[in-house]
Amino acid sequence: MSTFTKTPGWLDWYAGPSKPKFQLPAGAVDAHCHVFGPGDEFPFAPERKYTPCDASKAQLFALRDHLGFARNVIVQATCHGADNRAMVDACLSSGGKARGVATVKRGVTDEELQALHAAGVRGVRFNFVKRLVDFTPKDELMEIAGRIAQLGWHVVIYFEAVDLPELWDFFTALPTTVVVDHMGRPDVSKGVDSEEFALFLKFMREHQNVWSKVSCPERLSVTGPRALNGEQGLENGAYRDVVPFARRVVEEFPDRVLWGTDWPHPNLKDHMPDDGLLVDFIPHIAPTAELQRKLLVDNPMRLYWPEEL
Numbered sequence: 001m002s003t004f005t006k007t008p009g010w011l012d013w014y015a016g017p018s019k020p021k022f023q024l025p026a027g028a029v030d031a032h033c034h035v036f037g038p039g040d041e042f043p044f045a046p047e048r049k050y051t052p053c054d055a056s057k058a059q060l061f062a063l064r065d066h067l068g069f070a071r072n073v074i075v076q077a078t079c080h081g082a083d084n085r086a087m088v089d090a091c092l093s094s095g096g097k098a099r100g101v102a103t104v105k106r107g108v109t110d111e112e113l114q115a116l117h118a119a120g121v122r123g124v125r126f127n128f129v130k131r132l133v134d135f136t137p138k139d140e141l142m143e144i145a146g147r148i149a150q151l152g153w154h155v156v157i158y159f160e161a162v163d164l165p166e167l168w169d170f171f172t173a174l175p176t177t178v179v180v181d182h183m184g185r186p187d188v189s190k191g192v193d194s195e196e197f198a199l200f201l202k203f204m205r206e207h208q209n210v211w212s213k214v215s216c217p218e219r220l221s222v223t224g225p226r227a228l229n230g231e232q233g234l235e236n237g238a239y240r241d242v243v244p245f246a247r248r249v250v251e252e253f254p255d256r257v258l259w260g261t262d263w264p265h266p267n268l269k270d271h272m273p274d275d276g277l278l279v280d281f282i283p284h285i286a287p288t289a290e291l292q293r294k295l296l297v298d299n300p301m302r303l304y305w306p307e308e309l
C-alpha cells in the first residue's frame, strides 16, 4: 500500500496496450514519457498539484519493448517538483537507452548540473501551465537557461496556446534549442487555419531553434472517439481532429519534430488511451517512411544522443 493517496478521479495507465499495427522504424525514440515514483521509494513533491498512481521505470521499459521503441526520453513530471531522483534513477538503470529532461531551481549548483548530465539529462523543462505549477519569475528561468546552455542542453516549454502571445518575448530570447510540448496545446476546435495556430507556426518558422513534439492527440482531441482500451483506432476516427495540426507541423518542419507516448498520461479526465493505438496514430501525421524516420529516429537522436551519430 502506497503512503500516497491518488488525486480523486485519477485514471491509472492502461495495463493491456495492444501491439501497434504500425511498425516503428529501427531505433525509434519515445521522446516524451514520465515515471511516477514509486511514491514509497521516490516521494512525490510537497508542492505538487496532483498525486498520481505509481508508474515505475520497469513498467516504462516494458512498455518501450512492447511497442517496439528502442529508447526513451523521460521528462520530469511536476508531481516530483525539482526532485529529479526518480527520473535520474530511471535513466541510470536504462543501460544508456534513456535520456532525461529535468526541472531545476535557481539554487542548483554546477556540481548538481554535472551529475544530472552524467546521468543522461540533456534539457530542463519550464512549465507555464497554471494548473500544474506555481509561477516562477522569468529572470530566474532565463538565468537557468543561460547556465544549461553551456552544457549543450535545451529548454522544453509547456504552455497553452492562449498564453503564447504573452510568453513570446521570453521564448524567443532563450539562448538554446527550445522544444515545445504538444504543439503548444492548440485548441483544435478553432481549426488548423486559426489565428492561434498560425501564431504557433510563425513561432517555429521565424525561429529555427524551436522544435515541437507532435504528441498527445488524446489530450488535444475534442471530438473523440477515443483510442480506448484497444477498442478503437484512428481508422474508426479516434482523435481525427488533431491529425491536421500534427501533420502540418511534421510536413513544414520535418527536421524539428519529436513524438512521444506521454505515458503514463497524467491528468486525463475522461479516458485512458491504449498506447498501441497511439503508435498507430503516427503514420497519419507522418505519412512517408522518410518523415517517420526523421520524427522517430533522426531528430531525437540528434538532440539526445548526438555523440552516436
Ligand SMILES: O=C(O)/C=C(\CC(=O)C(=O)O)C(=O)O
Residues within 6 Å of the ligand: 034, 076, 077, 078, 079, 132, 158, 181, 262, 265, 266, 267
Ligand atoms: O504529461 C504531460 O505532458 C502533461 C501533463 C502533466 C505534466 O506535464 C507534468 O505533470 O509535468 C498535463 O498536461 O497534465
